[in-house]
Each structure stands twice: as structure tokens, then as C-alpha cells.
Amino acid sequence: MKVYLESLGCARNLVDSEIMLGLLKQDGFDIEDTPDTAEVIVVNTCSFITTAAQESVDTILAFAEYKKSGACRYLVVCGCLPERYGKDMAGEMPEVDLFLGTAAGTEIVRALSDLKEGERGICLFADPSGVSPEKAHLPRITSNPHMAYIKISEGCSRHCTYCIIPKLRGRYRSRSLGDILSEARNLVAKGIRELVLVAESTTDYGSDVPDGPSLPQVIRDIAAIPGDFRVRLLYGFPDNLTSDIIDAVGNTDKVCCYFDVPVQHAVDTVLKTMGRGYTQQDLFTLFQGIRARYPHAALRTTLITGFPGESDQDFKDLLAFIKKVGFDHLGVFTYSDSDDLPSHRLPDHVSEKKAARRQDRLMAAQAQISLARNMTHVGQCYRVLIEENPEDGVYLGRTDFQAPEVDGVTFVYGENLSVGDFVMVRISDAFEYDLSGEPL
Numbered sequence: 008m009k010v011y012l013e014s015l016g017c018a019r020n021l022v023d024s025e026i027m028l029g030l031l032k033q034d035g036f037d038i039e040d041t042p043d044t045a046e047v048i049v050v051n052t053c054s055f056i057t058t059a060a061q062e063s064v065d066t067i068l069a070f071a072e073y074k075k076s077g078a079c080r081y082l083v084v085c086g087c088l089p090e091r092y093g094k095d096m097a098g099e100m101p102e103v104d105l106f107l108g109t110a111a112g113t114e115i116v117r118a119l120s121d122l123k124e125g126e127r128g129i130c131l132f133a134d135p136s137g138v139s140p141e142k143a144h145l146p147r148i149t150s151n152p153h154m155a156y157i158k159i160s161e162g163c164s165r166h167c168t169y170c171i172i173p174k175l176r177g178r179y180r181s182r183s184l185g186d187i188l189s190e191a192r193n194l195v196a197k198g199i200r201e202l203v204l205v206a207e208s209t210t211d212y213g214s215d216v217p218d219g220p221s222l223p224q225v226i227r228d229i230a231a232i233p234g235d236f237r238v239r240l241l242y243g244f245p246d247n248l249t250s251d252i253i254d255a256v257g258n259t260d261k262v263c264c265y266f267d268v269p270v271q272h273a274v275d276t277v278l279k280t281m282g283r284g285y286t287q288q289d290l291f292t293l294f295q296g297i298r299a300r301y302p303h304a305a306l307r308t309t310l311i312t313g314f315p316g317e318s319d320q321d322f323k324d325l326l327a328f329i330k331k332v333g334f335d336h337l338g339v340f341t342y343s344d345s346d347d348l349p350s351h352r353l354p355d356h357v358s359e360k361k362a363a364r365r366q367d368r369l370m371a372a373q374a375q376i377s378l379a380r381n382m383t384h385v386g387q388c389y390r391v392l393i394e395e396n397p398e399d400g401v402y403l404g405r406t407d408f409q410a411p412e413v414d415g416v417t418f419v420y421g422e423n424l425s426v427g428d429f430v431m432v433r434i435s436d437a438f439e440y441d442l443s444g445e446p447l
């Protein structure tokens with residue numbers, strides 16, 4: 008049968024989608040690039056925040072139309088939305104034939120073959136903590152020919168009060184070093200030029216395996232694989248981003264000197280009610296420490312505005328914090344309330360309007376900070392991974408300090424460059440989020 012898969016949400020979900028596609032192809036399914044000819048449509052959903060859950064529902068309903076107008080016979084919904092809302096969804100979404108929880112994605116082939124003609128709303132859920140983090144033995148169809156995410160663990164054992172992920176993905180389970188290296192070698196052999204290490208919290212790696220391998224070892228061992236590629240680490244947690252990890256990132260060939268550390272806030276009272284476990288002073292010490300050791304390090308973080316109890320003064324302090332640190336890249340989300348979260352029971356909720364205004368003010372301030380940091384790159388030369396050639400003489404790529412999908416890009420004006428190659432580029436212009444330059 009012909010199958011089309013739509014992957015929503017985060018990089019971790021994308022890896023799950025790519026493995027489901029690998030399993031379906033291995034079982035003889037034809038992978039379609041568009042939904043209109045697909046007999047099976049799979050939607051791998053996200054439900055981290057309300058807007059993401061709504062986007063998932065809208066996407067499912069949009070694809071359900073293909074059961075009326077297209078070739079679609081089976082609509083499959085998997086991932087975090089059915090995991091969060093469970094069997095209730097079957098009653099609310101009669102269009103869907105099969106629901107798979109986050110722990111059942113690798114069962115997709117068997118579940119589809121078990122689906123009898125006319126059956127509807129079959130649900131397959133298993134304990135998320137039961138999912139093995141080992142993946143190298145699973146077939147995977149990567150969606151980007153030059154960049155691939157590598158999940159180094161599953162789940163999360165922390166208790167941030169606004170976060171549903173531990174419930175959806177289970178407790179933290181580190182993946183074995185051998186399994187990670189085996190997948191990394193496969194991806195490099197397939198021509199992947201950038202390996203991006205992801206997890207709910209990458210710096211928690213090894214915390215569940217006493218005397219097990221450490222994250223610095225994982226980073227260095229991947230970088231030691233022969234080949235012309237680079238490694239990037241995302242989703243570090245501030246309270247265990249140790250100096251060993253900082254040095255493994257900052258001082259290893261092939262590893263981007265790039266620190267993605269979602270701090271979510273920077274005011275002690277708010278950090279406490281978020282359950283984050285660190286203070287503003289800890290953050291200053293961390294980021295100033297990184298910059299002191301690696302002045303060219305790129306810093307990325309994300310923040311939440313409008314968390315219950317966040318006062319006007321707290322917001323002013325948060326604004327002052329980002330101006331003092333000067334992040335290269337910043338993402339800001341508004342707090343997303345839901346009655347299945349501990350934070351829902353906190354007092355002094357902030358209106359969505361005020362949260363959105365605060366988000367806008369932070370992003371406006373960051374645009375200035377980002378432009379100033381980008382200006383420091385003008386005249387400098389960097390290795391750029393060429394990823395697109397939208398028109399003659401124009402290429403899009405990313406430097407070591409530009410992560411995929413979330414950061415700006417570098418426009419490269421030149422001739423006869425090859426997509427998938429690293430090219431040395433002299434930066435000639437800078438914008439709020441992007442750069443431009445010419446190949447050396």
C-alpha cells in the first residue's frame with residue numbers, strides 16, 4: 008500500500024516518524040511525498056502546548072478529508088496527542104482508524120496488518136517507560152539528506168511544573184554508547200554532514216546508568232568517526248552542564264561550539280515555582296563561564312512568558328537578563344495552561360494577552376541583540392554547510408553557530424557550489440537573524 012506520513016512537533020518526534028517510515032518501507036509499503044495518492048495516512052502528533060495540540064487536531068481533520076476525496080483507506084494518528092488524551096479521542100474522532108501511543112510507534116506495521124476492513128478507532132497504548140532507547144537496529148528514512156537528529160535517550164525524570172512530557176515519554180532512559188555510535192556511523196556512511204544530538208535533556212545522559220558512559224565520551228566518540236561532518240548538541244539543562252561537557256563541546260574538532268540551554272525563565276521566584284532547580288546567579292555563572300572559556304561560543308535559549316505568578320517586575324528582570332547575557336539565538340513561548348499540569352493549580356495566573364505582549368517585547372529586544380551579534384561576524388570567514396540552491400547564484404546554508412530549523416541562515420552568493428558541501432564563506436553582510444557572504 009502507499010503511505011504518507013506527516014510529522015508534527017519536535018526533533019525527537021521526527022526521529023520516531025523517520026523510524027516508522029523505515030519500518031513501513033521495509034514491510035513493502037511505498038512511501039508517498041504527497042497525501043492525495045496515499046492509501047494510508049499517518050499523522051505523528053504533538054501535544055506539548057495547547058497550540059501544538061490544536062495544530063495536531065486541525066491536521067488530522069484536514070487529512071481525514073482524503074478519506075472522502077482521495078485514495079485514503081486508513082487514517083493513523085500517533086505520538087503525543089493520543090498519548091495525552093488516550094482512548095477518549097477514539098470517541099471524538101470517528102475518522103481515525105488507528106491510534107498509537109508514543110510507545111507503540113514501532114508497532115505500526117503489525118497494527119496496520121491487524122486492522123480489519125471496517126474496523127475503527129483501534130487504540131494501541133503501552134507504558135512509555137517500556138520503550139527501549141536502542142534504535143540502531145531499526146530502519147530509518149531520514150527526511151533531510153544532509154542533517155539528521157540522533158536521539159541519545161528517551162523520556163525525562165524531571166518535574167517541571169508546566170511540562171507534560173514525563174507523562175507522555177516516561178522516565179529518563181539513556182541509550183547505550185554502542186547503539187548511538189552504530190547509528191552515527193550509518194548516517195555518516197549515508198552522506199549525512201551534520202549529526203544533531205537531541206533528547207528531552209541531553210545533559211541528563213548517563214544519569215540513570217551508574218558507571219555508564221558519559222555525555223563527553225559520547226560527543227568525542229562520535230566526533231572520532233572518520234568523515235567530513237559536524238556534530239551539534241541541543242537541549243542542555245542548566246544545572247548539569249558540567250565543565251567536562253562544556254569542554255567536549257567547545258574543544259573537540261568537528262563539534263560546533265554551540266550551547267543550546269533552554270532556561271525558560273531567569274527570576275528566582277518563577278524558577279522555583281517552575282520546578283527548574285537553579286537560580287539567576289547560576290545562569291550568569293554558567294553563560295559567563297562559557298563565554299570566558301570560548302569567546303566565540305554561540306548561546307541559544309528559550310523562555311516562557313506569563314507563567315503563573317510572573318509580575319511586571321519579574322518581567323523587567325527577565326528583559327534585563329537577556330540584555331546582560333546577550334544570547335545569539337532566543338525562542339520565546341507563552342505559558343500554556345492545562346488542568347493536567349501542576350502549574351495549573353498555582354495562584355496568580357497571567358492573562359494570555361499580557362503573556363503575548365511580554366513575548367513580543369522580549370523578541371523585539373532580542374532582534375537588536377541578535378543583529379549586534381551578527382554584525383560581529385562581518386568580515387569573518389566560516390565553514391558553511393550548503394543546504395539549498397533556491398535560484399541561480401544564490402545558496403542557503405548554515406554556519407557552526409546556526410542550528411537547523413530554529414536559527415537564521417547564511418545566504419551565499421556564488422557559482423557552481425554543491426548542495427551538501429561545506430564551503431568557506433566570507434561574511435559581507437548581517438541582518439537581524441541571517442547573514443550573507445561570498446565563497447572564498
Ligand code: SF4
Pocket residue numbers: 163164165166167170171172173207208
Ligand atoms: S526537563 Fe522539564 S521541560 Fe524538559 S522535558 Fe523534562 S520535565 Fe519537560
